[in-house]
Amino acid sequence: MASKKLTEYAEATAEVRAVYDDIMATRKTDRINNFWKALASHPPTLRRTWESVKDVMTPGALDSLTKEMVYLAVSASNGCDYCIASHTAGARKQGMTDEMLGELLAVVGMANETNRLANGYQVEIDEVFRTPSS
Amino acid sequence: MASKKLTEYAEATAEVRAVYDDIMATRKTDRINNFWKALASHPPTLRRTWESVKDVMTPGALDSLTKEMVYLAVSASNGCDYCIASHTAGARKQGMTDEMLGELLAVVGMANETNRLANGYQVEIDEVFRTPSS
Amino acid sequence: MASKKLTEYAEATAEVRAVYDDIMATRKTDRINNFWKALASHPPTLRRTWESVKDVMTPGALDSLTKEMVYLAVSASNGCDYCIASHTAGARKQGMTDEMLGELLAVVGMANETNRLANGYQVEIDEVFRTPSS
Amino acid sequence: MASKKLTEYAEATAEVRAVYDDIMATRKTDRINNFWKALASHPPTLRRTWESVKDVMTPGALDSLTKEMVYLAVSASNGCDYCIASHTAGARKQGMTDEMLGELLAVVGMANETNRLANGYQVEIDEVFRTPSS
Amino acid sequence: MASKKLTEYAEATAEVRAVYDDIMATRKTDRINNFWKALASHPPTLRRTWESVKDVMTPGALDSLTKEMVYLAVSASNGCDYCIASHTAGARKQGMTDEMLGELLAVVGMANETNRLANGYQVEIDEVFRTPSS
Amino acid sequence: MASKKLTEYAEATAEVRAVYDDIMATRKTDRINNFWKALASHPPTLRRTWESVKDVMTPGALDSLTKEMVYLAVSASNGCDYCIASHTAGARKQGMTDEMLGELLAVVGMANETNRLANGYQVEIDEVFRTPSS
Numbered sequence: 001m002a003s004k005k006l007t008e009y010a011e012a013t014a015e016v017r018a019v020y021d022d023i024m025a026t027r028k029t030d031r032i033n034n035f036w037k038a039l040a041s042h043p044p045t046l047r048r049t050w051e052s053v054k055d056v057m058t059p060g061a062l063d064s065l066t067k068e069m070v071y072l073a074v075s076a077s078n079g080c081d082y083c084i085a086s087h088t089a090g091a092r093k094q095g096m097t098d099e100m101l102g103e104l105l106a107v108v109g110m111a112n113e114t115n116r117l118a119n120g121y122q123v124e125i126d127e128v129f130r131t132p133s134s
Numbered sequence: 135m136a137s138k139k140l141t142e143y144a145e146a147t148a149e150v151r152a153v154y155d156d157i158m159a160t161r162k163t164d165r166i167n168n169f170w171k172a173l174a175s176h177p178p179t180l181r182r183t184w185e186s187v188k189d190v191m192t193p194g195a196l197d198s199l200t201k202e203m204v205y206l207a208v209s210a211s212n213g214c215d216y217c218i219a220s221h222t223a224g225a226r227k228q229g230m231t232d233e234m235l236g237e238l239l240a241v242v243g244m245a246n247e248t249n250r251l252a253n254g255y256q257v258e259i260d261e262v263f264r265t266p267s268s
Numbered sequence: 269m270a271s272k273k274l275t276e277y278a279e280a281t282a283e284v285r286a287v288y289d290d291i292m293a294t295r296k297t298d299r300i301n302n303f304w305k306a307l308a309s310h311p312p313t314l315r316r317t318w319e320s321v322k323d324v325m326t327p328g329a330l331d332s333l334t335k336e337m338v339y340l341a342v343s344a345s346n347g348c349d350y351c352i353a354s355h356t357a358g359a360r361k362q363g364m365t366d367e368m369l370g371e372l373l374a375v376v377g378m379a380n381e382t383n384r385l386a387n388g389y390q391v392e393i394d395e396v397f398r399t400p401s402s
Numbered sequence: 403m404a405s406k407k408l409t410e411y412a413e414a415t416a417e418v419r420a421v422y423d424d425i426m427a428t429r430k431t432d433r434i435n436n437f438w439k440a441l442a443s444h445p446p447t448l449r450r451t452w453e454s455v456k457d458v459m460t461p462g463a464l465d466s467l468t469k470e471m472v473y474l475a476v477s478a479s480n481g482c483d484y485c486i487a488s489h490t491a492g493a494r495k496q497g498m499t500d501e502m503l504g505e506l507l508a509v510v511g512m513a514n515e516t517n518r519l520a521n522g523y524q525v526e527i528d529e530v531f532r533t534p535s536s
Numbered sequence: 537m538a539s540k541k542l543t544e545y546a547e548a549t550a551e552v553r554a555v556y557d558d559i560m561a562t563r564k565t566d567r568i569n570n571f572w573k574a575l576a577s578h579p580p581t582l583r584r585t586w587e588s589v590k591d592v593m594t595p596g597a598l599d600s601l602t603k604e605m606v607y608l609a610v611s612a613s614n615g616c617d618y619c620i621a622s623h624t625a626g627a628r629k630q631g632m633t634d635e636m637l638g639e640l641l642a643v644v645g646m647a648n649e650t651n652r653l654a655n656g657y658q659v660e661i662d663e664v665f666r667t668p669s670s
Numbered sequence: 671m672a673s674k675k676l677t678e679y680a681e682a683t684a685e686v687r688a689v690y691d692d693i694m695a696t697r698k699t700d701r702i703n704n705f706w707k708a709l710a711s712h713p714p715t716l717r718r719t720w721e722s723v724k725d726v727m728t729p730g731a732l733d734s735l736t737k738e739m740v741y742l743a744v745s746a747s748n749g750c751d752y753c754i755a756s757h758t759a760g761a762r763k764q765g766m767t768d769e770m771l772g773e774l775l776a777v778v779g780m781a782n783e784t785n786r787l788a789n790g791y792q793v794e795i796d797e798v799f800r801t802p803s804s
Contacts, residue, residue: 004257004258006258033260034257034259034260035248035255038251038252038256038257039251041370042367042369042371042373042374044370044457045370045377048454048458049247049248049251049377052247052450052454055446055450056240056241056450057241060233060237061231061236061237062234062237062238062241066203067241069196069204070203070207070238070241070242070245071241071244071245072790074207074208074211074241074242074246074249076790077211077212077786078245078249079615079785079786080249080252080253081789082252082253082257082258082259083248084789084790084792085259085260085263086259086260088263089262098577098578099195099578100195100196101790102578102581103190103195103196103201104196105578105786105790105791106578106580107191107196107201107204107205107208108204108786108787109190109585109783109784109786110186110783111204111205111209111212112208112212112782112785113186113779113783114169114183114187114217115208115209115212115214115217115749115782116749116778116779116782117169117172117183117778118172118214118217119214119216119746119747119749120742120754120771120778120779121138121173122172122754122755123168123172123216124138124140124168124216125216125219125220126167126168126219128165128223129222130219175768176768176772176775178591178772178776179779182591182592182776186584189584190584206388210387210388211384211387212749213384213387213480214749215387215390218387218388219390222390233444235388236446237444239385240450242384242385243381243382243385243388243447243451244381246380246381246383246384247378247381249347250344250373250377250380251373251377253344253347253349254340254344254352254369254373254377255373256349256352256353256356272524272526274526299530301528302526302527303516303519303520303525306524306525307519307523309523309634309638310635310637310639310642312638312725313519313641313645316642316722316725317516317519320512320515320718320722321512321516323714324508324509324718325509325512329499329501329505330471330502330506334471335505337468337472338475338506338509338510338513339509339512339513341475341476342475342509342510342517343513343517345479345480346513346514346517346615348517349527350521350525350526350527351513351516351517353528354527354528354531356531357530367462367463368463368464371462371463371464371469372464374458375459375464375472375473375476376476377458378454378455378458378459379476379477379489380476380480381451381454382437382451382455382485383476383477383480383482385437385441385451386437386440386484386485387484389406389440389441389443390440391406391484392406392436392484393436393483393487394435394436394487396491397487397488397490474656478652478655478656479652479655481651481655481748481749481750483655483658486656486658487658500711500712504711504712504714505712506656507652507653507656507657507712507715508715508718510653510656511649511650511656511719514648514649514651514652515646515648515649517615517648518612518641518644518645518648519641519644519645521613521615521620522608522612522620522641523641524617524621524624540791540794542794569796570793570794571784571787571788571791574787574788574792574793575787575791577791581787585783585784588780588783589780592776592777592779593777596769597767597772597773598739598770598773598774598777602739603773603777605736605740606739606774606777606778607780609743610743610744610782610785611781613744613747614781614785616785616788618788618789618793618795619781619784619788621795621796621799621800622795622796623781624799625798625799633731635730636731636732638731639726639732639737642726643732643737643744644740644744646723646727646741647740647745647748647753647757649719649722650719650723650753651744651745651750653708653715653719654705654708654750654752655750655752657705657708658674658708659674659704659708659752660676660704661704661751661755662703662704662755662756664701664759665755665758665759
């Protein structure tokens with residue numbers, strides 16, 4: 001089996017199908033993304049990664065839209081083409097508008113710029129930021 | 135003047151003071167962070183960066199808290215110690231709780247993990263993600 | 269000559285051919301990868317890079333398979349598509365199985381996740397890790 | 403509670419203590435690293451991250467030393483100071499010698515160099531690397 | 537409107553056209569790159585980014601060629617395919633030869649290698665580098 | 671010997687001293703930076719890295735100042751504290767002024783910003799940038 005093999009439902013083992021079924025039920029869809037079909041070449045990674053993503057993306061103190069936008073922000077910052085495409089779609093599904101995407105990417109851009117200015121100027125952390133906040 | 139020189143208000147030129155004044159007025163504070171004091175060694179960068187940050191961080195389709203959390207997410211992902219410290223403080227000032235920080239960093243962590251799994255498995259982008267969404 | 273020019277053996281200078289010959293002899297193959305054909309547009313880089321790679325990848329305290337897997341791990345972490353493709357092939361040639369690839373990418377993913385958790389939580393290095401280990 | 407708070411065993415909740423106990427039992431140690439004490443400020447992240455790390459680092463097709471060295475390689479590549487310090491210690495505990503560390507970092511260095519040469523020269527992936535390998 | 541929408545001049549608003557006109561006048565060209573056509577989906581980002589790029593890339597203490605090469609160096613280091621392609625073209629337009637590109641990418645490669653060796657060996661900053669230089 | 675061990679000249683082997691002597695002669699200095707003293711724990715890495723750096727940094731189509739500034743630009747972009755400190759010193763020694771540093775870091779910042787905007791907007795490479803330039 002090649003590293004780029006995508007495991008379709010029809011050919012999947014019971015172990016893999018169980019994860020696919022949970023993905024489709026949780027996300028209320030009948031599609032499995034290529035990401036999961038690729039991870040299926042190593043079932044323990046498929047299962048563990050899905051369980052972690054499901055846990056982490058469940059709405060809690062942050063809602064689903066905010067979480068999807070943060071996921072997209074990190075993926076755009078890292079330059080992961082697959083993840084940018086899939087999480088742009090995911091965030092839009094949660095209600096992200098063009099205007100919100102524009103503001104999100106503007107923040108991502110500025111953060112990347114000022115991160116490097118802080119590095120390059122070797123800025124010392126202000127004493128006030130070092131104090132635990134509570 | 136050294137690269138690590140911090141320009142204090144008392145010694146600043148009128149051009150630099152004008153930016154410092156606008157920072158303090160906009161942020162309703164009487165402190166200037168070391169980041170801006172370091173940028174003051176190159177006044178055009180100080181002015182341009184502040185104008186951009188002010189524009190980008192103004193609440194719009196996304197509120198100030200969401201923007202600060204995205205800024206922190208990118209900074210944590212990039213490993214910029216200064217920016218992590220200052221934007222953790224900034225997000226807390228906008229209302230970020232420990233629970234929200236915990237969920238934010240959990241998403242940042244998972245995004246960094248799955249970005250690399252998508253890379254490593256050389257996953258092809260799903261056709262459905264390639265279609266413009268409008 | 270364009271930056272994307274690939275220099276084929278037939279059109280190569282004696283200086284470039286000498287490197288190509290050494291690559292083919294060392295790797296026991298009759299193919300030159302596009303990477304080397306691209307570097308040939310700057311012969312000093314071709315020669316120096318090949319000499320360094322040859323030195324570094326020679327089995328020593330670490331065997332060839334381990335070295336290829338580490339190369340792949342770094343490339344997957346950095347998101348270099350070319351390098352992921354070529355070093356996946358390289359590691360498989362040295363004996364990497366699907367199971368080993370699965371475990372390797374799982375470690376790469378977790379390292380990327382916990383690197384960002386350590387950043388985001390601004391974790392202080394434990395005193396015990398600061399002590400030289402000898 | 404501040405972001406840099408470290409939760410000691412004595413003050414930990416039962417939920418956190420259960421994870422700490424499992425860490426100490428699994429690793430046959432009576433110390434909890436600062437990393438885990440920091441994650442304890444968000445117990446779901448502490449539990450999930452520990453379960454994932456435990457799963458991923460269990461010897462399988464790759465042994466513990468190889469896994470620790472890959473973890474260190476990624477951390478050195480990413481520049482995570484905490485993770486470099488802790489996984490250098492972890493790999494040494496599994497038997498990494500100075501010579502092995504030297505060869506490991508040499509591979510990490512070369513991979514980072516050639517990743518950028520492949521990027522900069524915009525090298526096309528060889529057709530032979532695109533073919534699934536089995 | 538989709539995230540991948542490119543706004544052509546003919547369909548652009550007056551606000552967007554004003555930026556396009558300034559880009560073409562400043563660069564003495566009648567083409568607008570896809571980058572700007574993509575940013576046009578969020579006009580404030582288009583305007584702000586163009587104003588910043590124009591400011592930053594104006595020759596000053598560094599000439600245009602040096603600035604374009606630095607831009608390319610960072611883009612190659614970050615692995616941004618679009619930016620590598622566009623700034624390779626930009627630097628060539630300013631006079632970058634194959635030989636200069638070869639030397640530039642060689643420095644980028646070495647910097648990426650030694651950055652990771654410095655990380656991995658946890659090298660302490662020399663006291664002499666800590667002293668402000670003036 | 672620990673990973674953070676710095677090998678001083680007095681305790682160095684003949685092999686290591688030969689490299690140190692060449693560094694001091696080439697750079698017309700009587701100091702050895704901590705970077706080289708750390709690499710000395712793995713002599714083949716010390717020798718190979720020094721030979722490569724010496725080759726790459728020799729003035730050619732690009733002068734020494736330009737090369738040092740590119741090295742610094744990449745290091746600031748990557749956030750390598752050691753390398754930022756040492757190459758800021760190196761570039762200043764070659765004549766970099768505060769004004770040049772200001773402009774250099776401004777380009778580094780903008781490149782990091784626009785790299786992420788290009789990623790996030792999933793911008794297609796313009797056909798004209800795909801054509802080999804000669």
